[in-house]
Amino acid sequence: MQTASPPLELKDIHLPDAVSLWPPAIGYWLVLGLVIVCIIMFISIKKLRQRRQVKRLALTELNKIKKQFKIDHDEKKLVSAVSELLRRAAISSYPRSDCASLTGNDWLKWLDQPLSKDKLNFTDGSGYLLTEFIYSKSAKADDINQLLSVSQRWLKTLPAVNSATQQTQEAQAS
Numbered sequence: 001m002q003t004a005s006p007p008l009e010l011k012d013i014h015l016p017d018a019v020s021l022w023p024p025a026i027g028y029w030l031v032l033g034l035v036i037v038c039i040i041m042f043i044s045i046k047k048l049r050q051r052r053q054v055k056r057l058a059l060t061e062l063n064k065i066k067k068q069f070k071i072d073h074d075e076k077k078l079v080s081a082v083s084e085l086l087r088r089a090a091i092s093s094y095p096r097s098d099c100a101s102l103t104g105n106d107w108l109k110w111l112d113q114p115l116s117k118d119k120l121n122f123t124d125g126s127g128y129l130l131t132e133f134i135y136s137k138s139a140k141a142d143d144i145n146q147l148l149s150v151s152q153r154w155l156k157t158l159p160a161v162n163s164a165t166q167q168t169q170e171a172q173a174s
Contacts, residue, residue, distance in 0.1 A: 051093070055158040058089040062152055075144060079133045082151050086111065086130070093158045104131050114157040120150055 062085060069078040090099040090111075102110050108127040115121045122130070126147040129139055 051159070054089065054092045055155065058085060058155045058158065059152065061085055062148070062155060066148060069144075075139050076133065078144065079129045079139070079147070082147060083130045086151060086154065089155060089158060107131070111154055115150070115154060119153070120146060122150060122154075125150060 062082070065078060065081045065085065068081075069075075087099075099107075099110055105123065108122040108131065111127070112121040112123050121127070126143040127150075129143060129147050133139060
C-alpha cells in the first residue's frame with residue numbers, strides 16, 4: 001500500500017520589479033556627457049574662428065587701403081584709414097577700457113606693446129603719422145611704407161582669443 005505523500009505547497013511565481021526610468025543606465029550618462037563635450041567644443045571652435053576672422057578681415061582691409069593708395073596717392077586718406085582700422089581692430093580684440101580712450105603717444109605706446117623691440121615700431125618710427133599727420137602738409141614715402149608695414153605686423157599679432165573675454169574668465173576663476 002502506498003502512503004499518500006503530503007501535497008506540495010508551491011508558492012506563486014514572483015515577477016521581478018518593474019524597470020525604473022531613474023537612475024538611467026551608465027550608457028545614457030556617457031552619451032549625455034559626450035553630447036555636452038561636443039556642444040562645448042563646437043562653441044569654442046566657433047568663437048576661435050570669429051576671433052581669427054577679425055584678424056583676417058583687418059589684414060584684408062589693410063590690403064584694400066594699400067591698393068586704394070596706389071590708385072589715388074592721397075596720403076591723408078591713407079593715414080586716416082589706417083588709424084581707423086587700427087582703432088577698430090584694437091577695440092574688437094582687446095578690452096575697450098584698455099584702448100578706446102587712448103590718444104597721442106599713449107596710443108602709440110599701447111600699439112607697441114605686442115611688437116618686438118628690435119624692429120621698428122609706432123613710437124620710434126612712423127607712428128607720428130597717426131597722431132600728427134593731419135597738421136602737416138605731406139609725408140615721406142618711406143614713412144608711409146613704414147607705417148603700412150608696422151601696421152601689418154601689429155595686425156598679425158592680434159590675439160586669436162578676445163582678451164576681454166579671457167580676462168573676465170580669469171577673474172571669475174579667482
